[in-house]
Amino acid sequence: GAVVSxxxxxxxxxxxxxxxxxxxxxxxxxxxxxxxxxxPKQSLMLMATSNEGSKATxxxxxxxxxxxxxxxxxxxxxxxxxxxxPEDSSFYICSARVLGGDGYTFGSxxxxxxx
Amino acid sequence: GENVEQHPSTLSVQEGDSxxxxxxxxxxxxxxFPWYKQELGKGPQLIIDIRSNVGEKKDQRIAVTLNKTAxxxxxxxxxxxxxxxxxxxxxASFGSGGSQGNLxxxxxxxxxVKP
Numbered sequence: 001g002a003v004v005s006x007x008x009x010x011x012x013x014x015x016x017x018x019x020x021x022x023x024x025x026x027x028x029x030x031x032x033x034x035x036x037x038x039x040p041k042q043s044l045m046l047m048a049t050s051n052e053g054s055k056a057t058x059x060x061x062x063x064x065x066x067x068x069x070x071x072x073x074x075x076x077x078x079x080x081x082x083x084x085x086p087e088d089s090s091f092y093i094c095s096a097r098v099l100g101g102d103g104y105t106f107g108s109x110x111x112x113x114x115x
Numbered sequence: 116g117e118n119v120e121q122h123p124s125t126l127s128v129q130e131g132d133s134x135x136x137x138x139x140x141x142x143x144x145x146x147x148f149p150w151y152k153q154e155l156g157k158g159p160q161l162i163i164d165i166r167s168n169v170g171e172k173k174d175q176r177i178a179v180t181l182n183k184t185a186x187x188x189x190x191x192x193x194x195x196x197x198x199x200x201x202x203x204x205x206x207a208s209f210g211s212g213g214s215q216g217n218l219x220x221x222x223x224x225x226x227x228v229k230p
Contacts, residue, residue, distance in 0.1 A: 006158070034217065043204060043222045044159070093158050095218070103149065104218055106158040 002028045004096050006107025013084055013114055021079045021110045023094030029074035030096035034104070035067075038091040050077045084114040117142040119207050121221025129229050134195050136224045138205035139187040145207040148188045149218070150179060153202045162203075163190070195228045202226070 003026040013019050023033055031052050036044040048058045048069050056069035066088075068080040077096075081088055094107040118141040128134050140148075146167040151159035165172045165179045165188065172179050176195075181188040192199055205221040 043220045046217055046219075049217060091156075103161065103164060106151070106160070109156070109158040111156065 002096070002098050002103075002105040004030075004094065004105045004107040006094050006110060008110060009108060010111040011113070013112070015085055015114055016083055018080055018082045019084055019112060021081075021092055021094070021112075023077045023079070023096070023107050025075045025096045025105075028096075028098050030077075030098065031074060032097045033071060033077040034095040034097075035069060035077075035079050036093045036095065038093060038109075040091075044093060047079075081112065084112070086114045088112065089114045117145055117207055117209070117219040119205060119219050119221045121205050121224060123224060124222065125225045125227070127227045127229065128195050130195060130197060132195055134190075134192045134199070134226055134228075136190045136203055136205070136226075137187060138189070138207075138221050139185075140207040140219075141186070142207070142209065143183075143186060144209045147208045148179070148181060149206050150177075150190045151204045151206065153204060153223075159204060192226075195226075197228050197230050200226055200228045 005024045007022050033050040035047045037047050038044050047062045048056045050056045050069045050071040052071045052074050058064045071077040091109050093109045095104045121138045149164035150162050152162045153159045163177050163179050165181050176193045178191040202223045202225050204223045206218040208218045209216045
């Protein structure tokens with residue numbers, strides 16, 4: 001089946017630094033990838049929709065200059081948290097939709113801790 | 116926009132009993148309803164899904180029912196086992212193939228199966 005690989009699985013960074021999270025579709029092409037944020041004991045909140053070769057579409061309230069998304073190929077999307085602050089600490093999860101198919105496949109998530 | 120309500124937020128059952136989780140959605144145009152299982156520190160895993168042209172779908176101990184008129188769908192787990200303990204999310208989206216829209220998630224149900 002479709003597999004999405006997300007790296008790193010966890011990262012600790014200092015306030016003010018930037019962190020990049022990668023999301024790769026391993027055995028299929030994904031024209032669209034989604035980035036979610038999940039706080040403890042809460043549901044997944046969609047941050048942005050990433051379309052290959054075009055600008056990402058951000059949900060209301062999500063700062064596009066802080067959460068940079070790049071979807072340069074059909075198998076890779078990246079989320080960069082710029083100038084991270086402790087309040088950015090969260091679980092970030094990517095998802096991909098199979099090109100021409102149904103359903104969504106999720107990555108394993110990235111636990112970001114900003115100290 | 117779409118809104119998905121999920122109940123209960125927590126559910127505790129004895130091993131071997133059945134568990135039922137219910138969700139309602141607001142957008143009658145939604146036509147894809149997946150259920151995800153999320154274990155601690157991991158990404159969501161699809162366990163079963165259903166489309167609006169089907170009323171019920173079953174996969175071994177797991178079944179999903181859909182009532183389009185009432186706009187609600189339910190997850191049924193029979194003969195529960197301790198390894199079924201996790202957080203379960205329902206979701207809804209509209210479209211098909213390349214035009215599938217974003218997934219809107221319920222708030223989740225923490226299922227605990229006591230041995």
